[in-house]
Amino acid sequence: MKKNITINLSGRLFQIDEDAYEMLKSYTESLRSAFGKQDGGDEIVEDIEARIAELFDELEKNGVAAISIEHVKEIITRIGDPGELAGDNSADEADSNNTWEEKARNAAKGIYDSARERIKGKRLFRNPNDKVISGVLSGIGMYTGTDPIIWRLLMIVLTCFSAGFGFILYIILAILIPEAKTPDERLMMQGIEVTPNNIANEVVDNDNKVHDYGFLRTFFSVIVKLIFGFILGIVIFTIGIVLLSLLLTLLACLTALSLPVSSEIPSSLGALGLTDLYATHPAVIIVFVVSIIALLAIPIYGFIHWLSTHGKPEKKMGIAQKTILIFAWIAAILCMVPTGMRIAREGFAKNNITIESLLHEIDDDNTYKFSYDSLVVTNSDSSKTVVIKTR
Amino acid sequence: MNIENAKSQMRKGMLEYCVLLLLKSKPSYASDIIQQLKNAELLVVEGTLYPLLTRLKNDGLLQYQWQESTQGPPRKYYALSPLGERCLNELDDAWSELAGTVNYLKDLH
Numbered sequence: 038m039k040k041n042i043t044i045n046l047s048g049r050l051f052q053i054d055e056d057a058y059e060m061l062k063s064y065t066e067s068l069r070s071a072f073g074k075q076d077g078g079d080e081i082v083e084d085i086e087a088r089i090a091e092l093f094d095e096l097e098k099n100g101v102a103a104i105s106i107e108h109v110k111e112i113i114t115r116i117g118d119p120g121e122l123a124g125d126n127s128a129d130e131a132d133s134n135n136t137w138e139e140k141a142r143n144a145a146k147g148i149y150d151s152a153r154e155r156i157k158g159k160r161l162f163r164n165p166n167d168k169v170i171s172g173v174l175s176g177i178g179m180y181t182g183t184d185p186i187i188w189r190l191l192m193i194v195l196t197c198f199s200a201g202f203g204f205i206l207y208i209i210l211a212i213l214i215p216e217a218k219t220p221d222e223r224l225m226m227q228g229i230e231v232t233p234n235n236i237a238n239e240v241v242d243n244d245n246k247v248h249d250y251g252f253l254r255t256f257f258s259v260i261v262k263l264i265f266g267f268i269l270g271i272v273i274f275t276i277g278i279v280l281l282s283l284l285l286t287l288l289a290c291l292t293a294l295s296l297p298v299s300s301e302i303p304s305s306l307g308a309l310g311l312t313d314l315y316a317t318h319p320a321v322i323i324v325f326v327v328s329i330i331a332l333l334a335i336p337i338y339g340f341i342h343w344l345s346t347h348g349k350p351e352k353k354m355g356i357a358q359k360t361i362l363i364f365a366w367i368a369a370i371l372c373m374v375p376t377g378m379r380i381a382r383e384g385f386a387k388n389n390i391t392i393e394s395l396l397h398e399i400d401d402d403n404t405y406k407f408s409y410d411s412l413v414v415t416n417s418d419s420s421k422t423v424v425i426k427t428r
Numbered sequence: 429m430n431i432e433n434a435k436s437q438m439r440k441g442m443l444e445y446c447v448l449l450l451l452k453s454k455p456s457y458a459s460d461i462i463q464q465l466k467n468a469e470l471l472v473v474e475g476t477l478y479p480l481l482t483r484l485k486n487d488g489l490l491q492y493q494w495q496e497s498t499q500g501p502p503r504k505y506y507a508l509s510p511l512g513e514r515c516l517n518e519l520d521d522a523w524s525e526l527a528g529t530v531n532y533l534k535d536l537h
Contacts, residue, residue, distance in 0.1 A: 047501065048501045049500060049501065072479065075479070076482075076483075076486055077482040077483075077485075077486055080482050081478045081479050081482045084458060084478045084481070084482070084504070085475060085478050087458075087501075088458060088459065088462075088474065088478070090500075091459055091500070094499070094500060114473075115473065115474055116473060116474045116475040117472075117473030117474065117475035117476060118473075118475075119475075121473070122473070122475040122476055122478075122479060123479065
């Protein structure tokens with residue numbers, strides 16, 4: 038006896054066994070991820086679904102009451118393997134690369150060979166079936182054919198002895214490496230060939246998998262999770278405060294840049310430290326402003342992109358795109374810190390020149406000379422501030 | 429040399445031409461094309477046809493129309509566009525040339 042469900046495929050209703058449905062679902066998911074990057078990929082998958090519906094229709098006409106897993110297997114074999122269908126054009130390129138690979142193999146035997154052998158046919162994914170935090174290290178273990186515990190211990194040692202660099206590295210890896218969500222991704226993670234049969238086995242196996250790790254592993258996992266959560270909390274809190282203060286700084290800088298060179302500013306703005314900015318060269322402020330905008334915009338863009346593509350794996354950012362964004366973000370920090378420090382140093386050091394401190398240097402004929410980058414004049418009752426710039 | 433691989437490469441190269449050829453006489457929908465290609469023993473897995481049709485359509489060689497069917501939902505009927513017809517003519521010439529070359533080489537001995 039089998040549980041039976043009704044599905045809607047291309048606008049037609051079919052009775053189908055539950056396991057057959059799971060298999061069909063994983064097949065169309067694989068199709069979607071295989072064709073997703075292609076032009077008109079959605080259309081191709083819809084057409085194939087319509088074809089499957091038609092074949093189901095034929096089965097029903099032949100007196101099949103409910104579609105079974107055997108029927109689905111047959112249809113999948115008939116329509117073909119997703120990777121092969123989508124990879125049609127790349128087949129020739131792979132051939133021409135072969136000779137190069139052969140040369141490389143002959144050139145560097147030994148370690149290279151064995152490492153290659155281990156990762157052959159595999160792709161790096163985060164492993165959702167054996168994870169402490171997000172499955173990065175378990176995935177690396179899977180990829181290199183080693184025990185993940187080695188990587189976990191290494192990461193802990195790295196984090197403890199490098200002032201938290203390991204932690205940052207882990208976060209970056211967790212963002213860069215995708216999780217193995219669909220059955221074919223799980224197969225690629227393990228280096229098993231993606232065929233309709235293997236997908237079916239993986240679907241069945243994955244549902245039956247019992248996670249029992251024993252006391253030590255569970256204890257380790259809980260401790261690491263607690264510490265990780267604690268550090269992550271502190272980091273997020275700090276980043277939040279830093280980003281908020283950056284936003285305020287950004288507003289101040291933009292206001293300063295948009296005001297004319299010599300102008301009156303209300304004292305309320307002067308109190309924000311706006312006048313300090315006039316001591317610094319505008320180019321420095323512009324670099325500072327641009328890097329702050331990048332610093333704020335990149336994570337916001339990433340977050341919105343992640344939200345809007347949730348549940349659509351084929352639209353997700355590729356590793357290249359993520360890497361570029363992360364590098365741009367780091368570059369923004371590297372630009373922001375020195376320019377920011379310069380603005381702070383020059384601004385606060387020089388704007389203390391006031392008319393009062395210079396008054397007694399005025400000559401008899403009521404003229405005086407001195408050099409300045411910018412001059413801040415404030416009324417005695419602080420009601421008005423005037424900034425005069427030499428530039 | 430892998431004989432099966434060589435055969436499938438040959439088929440792959442011809443598939444595009446053959447699909448255009450099939451659509452020259454009358455518009456058809458995907459399952460018709462599949463059936464005819466299978467009868468001609470040109471198609472191994474059906475899935476190869478769909479990316480091909482979409483690519484040809486995106487390249488402007490094919491156009492399609494939705495048509496009601498007596499059984500089930502409407503179907504996409506593909507037909508050659510004017511550009512597709514021109515392209516087919518060129519492929520026709522290329523094919524005669526190829527066939528000529530092969531026959532010539534065969535007859536050498």
